[in-house]
Amino acid sequence: MEFFLKLFSNYMLISAGAAWLVAQICKIFTGMISCGKKKINFVSLIFESGGMPSSHSACVSALAASAAIYYGMDSAAFAISIILALVVMRDASGVRREAGKQAELLNTLADEINSDVDIKLQEKIGHSPLQVIIGMAVGIMVAVMVYIITDSVGIVPLV
Numbered sequence: 720m721e722f723f724l725k726l727f728s729n730y731m732l733i734s735a736g737a738a739w740l741v742a743q744i745c746k747i748f749t750g751m752i753s754c755g756k757k758k759i760n761f762v763s764l765i766f767e768s769g770g771m772p773s774s775h776s777a778c779v780s781a782l783a784a785s786a787a788i789y790y791g792m793d794s795a796a797f798a799i800s801i802i803l804a805l806v807v808m809r810d811a812s813g814v815r816r817e818a819g820k821q822a823e824l825l826n827t828l829a830d831e832i833n834s835d836v837d838i839k840l841q842e843k844i845g846h847s848p849l850q851v852i853i854g855m856a857v858g859i860m861v862a863v864m865v866y867i868i869t870d871s872v873g874i875v876p877l878v
Contacts, residue, residue, distance in 0.1 A: 730869065731785045731796075738781030738861040742774035742854055773846040773854030775811050779804035780858025781865075788866050808855065811846045 726732065749771040783800040790796045829839075846854070 730789055730865065731782055731800075734781040734785035734862040734865045735778045735858075737865055738777040738858040739774045741861050742772050742777035742857050745772055745857065746770045746774070770846075771850045771853060772857050773808070773811050773850045776804075776808045776846070776851045776854030777858035777861065779807045780855040781862040782858075784859045784862035785866065788862065804855075808851050811854075812848050812851045 779800070783797065783804045786794065786797040786800045
């Protein structure tokens with residue numbers, strides 16, 4: 720029981736999880752705007768990769784921001800989390816975005832060659848730089864909000 724108490728009162732973990740959740744919920748609204756009047760699959764919008772904002776960027780940015788807030792910018796926790804955040808955000812807008820472009824091209828080629836192909840590669844796996852930046856902003860804001868809320872109600876987060 721003590722394990723779960725410590726787990727669910729870990730400020731850095733709560734911030735990262737909350738940022739991921741907020742970003743995923745935001746994808747519902749941005750997906751509705753971009754899809755217009757087409758039928759929308761809300762479950763896939765919540766759990767799929769890609770889209771606005773980047774939930775990966777939000778999660779690791781919240782982790783880095785909460786480490787900076789709680790331990791300070793000169794701490795090992797911040798150094799580790801900021802490097803992780805930079806790697807994840809670079810990967811989201813670089814390698815994963817290029818893989819998505821390749822999947823789109825392969826799907827188009829497969830359609831042209833043989834229309835009976837049932838397998839489709841997932842195309843929305845990466846992010847544009849704007850999606851990554853907005854995800855980063857969401858993560859930082861969520862980390863600050865979680866800190867303000869826990870501090871104002873007198874909850875001392877464990878880290």
